[in-house]
Amino acid sequence: QVQLQESGPGLVKPSETLSLTCTVSGGSISSYSWSWIRQPPGKGLEWIGYIYYSGSTNYNSSLKSRVTISEDTSKNQFSLKLSSVTAADTAVYYCARVGYGSGSYFMDVWGKGTTVTVSS
Amino acid sequence: DIVMTQSPDSLAVSLGERATINCKSSQSVLYSSNNKNYLAWYQQKPGQPPKLLIYWASTRESGVPDRFSGSGSGTDFTLTISSLQAEDVAVYFCQQYYTTPLTFGGGTKVEIK
Numbered sequence: 001q002v003q004l005q006e007s008g009p010g011l012v013k014p015s016e017t018l019s020l021t022c023t024v025s026g027g028s029i030s031s032y033s034w035s036w037i038r039q040p041p042g043k044g045l046e047w048i049g050y051i052y053y054s055g056s057t058n059y060n061s062s063l064k065s066r067v068t069i070s071e072d073t074s075k076n077q078f079s080l081k082l083s084s085v086t087a088a089d090t091a092v093y094y095c096a097r098v099g100y101g102s103g104s105y106f107m108d109v110w111g112k113g114t115t116v117t118v119s120s
Numbered sequence: 121d122i123v124m125t126q127s128p129d130s131l132a133v134s135l136g137e138r139a140t141i142n143c144k145s146s147q148s149v150l151y152s153s154n155n156k157n158y159l160a161w162y163q164q165k166p167g168q169p170p171k172l173l174i175y176w177a178s179t180r181e182s183g184v185p186d187r188f189s190g191s192g193s194g195t196d197f198t199l200t201i202s203s204l205q206a207e208d209v210a211v212y213f214c215q216q217y218y219t220t221p222l223t224f225g226g227g228t229k230v231e232i233k
Binding site: 035044045046047058060061062094096099103104105106107108110111112113 | 121151154156158160162168169170171172175181213215217220221222223224225226227
């Protein structure tokens with residue numbers, strides 16, 4: 001059974017770059033597309049972007065200039081970088097697997113999430 | 121962007137009774153070429169990640185109890201819990217995947233009356 005685990009710093013200073021990694025176990029990262037989603041405290045869900053199984057990416061336009069999602073197939077990991085962070089980027093960050101099949105851009109497996117606080 | 125609007129924000133239902141959650145999209149998420157609605161439902165319990173319940177508006181994910189059902193088409197969708205159990209206390213979100221950016225509804229909190 002596929003499992004996802006987020007890792008990275010829990011505290012990031014304003015204007016710096018948030019970097020998170022999602023480690024996939026129980027399956028190959030190459031067979032699926034993968035996504036990042038975040039949830040500010042007490043609020044709803046915001047899609048950040050995904051990386052297709054082909055390696056191409058698609059980002060939320062609201063964050064596009066600051067976001068990079070990449071993958072390392074040798075480590076079975078994919079990563080998120082969000083630059084120039086502010087307090088508004090404080091959230092629980094989730095990595096998730098995108099559903100299999102054409103157009104199936106729902107998320108069927110989620111990591112437990114990691115809390116990132118932006119503060120000096 | 122497609123805006124997803126859920127109602128109500130919260131509801132309290134007695135154990136064994138029906139719970140109904142609505143989700144409305146600002147434009148149709150029905151793809152005419154395959155007649156599929158690009159709409160999913162998730163359940164999120166406190167301190168946990170969301171869990172996929174329903175996709176293609178009405179297809180239950182494997183392992184999801186059959187008391188959960190999804191219906192609707194175009195812009196109006198419903199998640200129904202036919203007989204509420206204590207373990208169903210959670211926040212429920214809808215999500216459209218018709219186009220990017222993928223967007224979610226604001227969530228509906230379900231509690232026991």
